[in-house]
Amino acid sequence: MQAGTATKPGALRVSDGALxxxxxxxxGDGTVLVLACGALAREILALIRVNGWTHVDLHCLPAIxxxxxxxxxxxxxxxxxxxxxxxxxYTHLTLPxxxxx
Numbered sequence: 001m002q003a004g005t006a007t008k009p010g011a012l013r014v015s016d017g018a019l020x021x022x023x024x025x026x027x028g029d030g031t032v033l034v035l036a037c038g039a040l041a042r043e044i045l046a047l048i049r050v051n052g053w054t055h056v057d058l059h060c061l062p063a064i065x066x067x068x069x070x071x072x073x074x075x076x077x078x079x080x081x082x083x084x085x086x087x088x089x090y091t092h093l094t095l096p097x098x099x100x101x
Contacts, residue, residue, distance in 0.1 A: 014041075023062040026083065030057035033090040035079055038063035057090070059083065 014024065019038035026033060032053075036044055038060040048056050061075050076095070083090065 019060065020063040024058065024060035026057035026059035028057060031055045031090060032057065032092040032094065033083055034058050034094045035076065035083075036060050036095070037066070039066070 019041050023038045024041050032055055034044060034056055036058065041058065041060045044058050044060075047053070048058065059079060061072075061079060065072050065075055080093065083093075
């Protein structure tokens, strides 16, 4: 899941295909982790950029998981465990929701 890493919220250069297949890895330097779907990456990064939320890290799961909803819970669990195993210490974890999930 290394499609792209957002070094600066506005500097992301990753294709829609990569967000669909691979997702997006968090920078690892924020205090708040937003765990979301790759389909929401560009919009969330725009919010981070325009609001100056430098404390926010975005980690996106592959958008293709919408085609396999039975895999979403496991992917969320794995992502949370992987983020917790790193040396980065997040004070908050946010999971945006969408009406169709």
